[in-house]
Amino acid sequence: DGGITQSPKYLFRKEGQNVTLSCEQNLNHDAMYWYRQDPGQGLRLIYYSHIVNDFQKGDIAEGYSVSREKKESFPLTVTSAQKNPTAFYLCASSTSGSINNQPQHFGDGTRLSIL
């Protein structure tokens, strides 16, 4: 079955540590997205990528970094510069084509907590 796989499901970060969240998709989608979800704040876009080797900052990119070396993969690194990383992180992907008509498909999320 095609889909998006996020790992790990739960992740703990120590102070001053960088951690990387994995996102892999086998839907052959061009575009991929990372969101952060906090209680009562909906979804906030961290980074997005519409094509391999290219990505753009979203609304809350500070303290995060990404890479898009392969079409299937879009890992997110939460750096030590992100002072409040505790949240639920969601990865999504969508096809190219008509710009405004494509839904996004989501993984099951990674819950990151501070030790």
Place this chain on the structure above:
Amino acid sequence: GDSVTQMEGPVTLSEEAFLTINCTYTATGYPSLFWYVQYPGEGLQLLLKATKADDKGSNKGFEATYRKETTSFHLEKGSVQVSDSAVYFCATGAGNNRKLIWGLGTSLAVNP
């Protein structure tokens, strides 16, 4: 700029009650409109969508009609079940960069 406004929750209903969750949007052009559902501890799932004015999206007993004159996309279901308890998000594909604009989500709890 483009935005989506959803009614605030939580919404609490008894089983078999009628559900309406309001969603209005501001956008230029003719964006697609989406409803997503998020069950506890999971990612979001596309519930339904509509791509042009007067389109009605429907799935699992839920419906929403794209009303351009009122810039609305209200979610409705005639008879909710306990299993419908979740958070519902309205979103629009407004803009020219393939990003979605999200509402803040509405939590629904259905009691037996």
